[in-house]
Amino acid sequence: MNWDDIKLFLEVARSERLSIAAKRLAVDASTLSRRLHKLEESLATKLFERTVDGHVLTKDGIKLLQYARRMEIDAGQAFDEIKEHKYLNSGRVRIGVTEAFGSFFIAPHLTDLKQNYPNIQIELVHFARDVKISRNEADIAIAVEKPKNTCIECNSVYYKEQSKMKD
Numbered sequence: 001m002n003w004d005d006i007k008l009f010l011e012v013a014r015s016e017r018l019s020i021a022a023k024r025l026a027v028d029a030s031t032l033s034r035r036l037h038k039l040e041e042s043l044a045t046k047l048f049e050r051t052v053d054g055h056v057l058t059k060d061g062i063k064l065l066q067y068a069r070r071m072e073i074d075a076g077q078a079f080d081e082i083k084e085h086k087y088l089n090s091g092r093v094r095i096g097v098t099e100a101f102g103s104f105f106i107a108p109h110l111t112d113l114k115q116n117y118p119n120i121q122i123e124l125v126h127f128a129r130d131v132k133i134s135r136n137e138a139d140i141a142i143a144v145e146k147p148k149n150t151c152i153e154c155n156s157v158y159y160k161e162q163s164k165m166k167d
Contacts, residue, residue, distance in 0.1 A: 003075075005039045006068050008032055009047065013065050016054040090119035096138030099126040106142070 011021040012032070022029040040047050047061035057065060097106055102124045110122055125138045 001042070002039075003071075005035055006071060008035050009039060009064065010068050010072060012036060012048065012055050013057055013061065013068075016056065018055060087119070089117045092121045092123060093140065094123045094125050094138040096125045096127050096141035096143075098144075101142060102126055 008021070008025065008027075011025055012018060015021045015024065018029050018032060018036075022032045025032065036048070043060070043064070045060040046058050047064060048055040049058055095102070095106065106124060113120070113122065127138075127141075
């Protein structure tokens with residue numbers, strides 16, 4: 001089975017005229033006719049009755065049309081979902097970090113992130129003071145101390161309690 005032949009079949013079924021379908025598909029009418037005949041041969045049945053008024057679906061043509069429409073709808077939904085998912089994980093993220101932490105800890109891990117999310121652009125913003133997220137200096141800040149601003153959501157990335165050493 002060839003998906004292109006199914007698309008040709010769908011267009012002829014919709015337009016009911018070979019010449020109109022050929023124009024819509026931007027193919028020669030003789031090529032379209034030949035491809036339809038090959039499709040019918042591969043299924044060992046007639047899909048259309050050719051009349052002076054155009055192409056009329058046979059019983060088998062009606063059956064194929066039902067499945068072909070579902071195939072077309074399913075393929076369209078699959079493409080839409082893939083495109084939607086692709087664009088959900090896209091954009092620019094600015095991460096505010098100290099230069100040493102950004103260079104030695106964050107930067108080496110960006111390769112894996114870029115491979116998994118190729119449509120996300122990461123920009124490391126180096127700072128020597130507190131980054132002002134409220135002023136759009138960064139989208140995310142990684143700092144050693146908790147910021148004094150209480151309107152920002154903070155999460156610990158790593159915490160290790162120091163234990164007293166015994167002699």
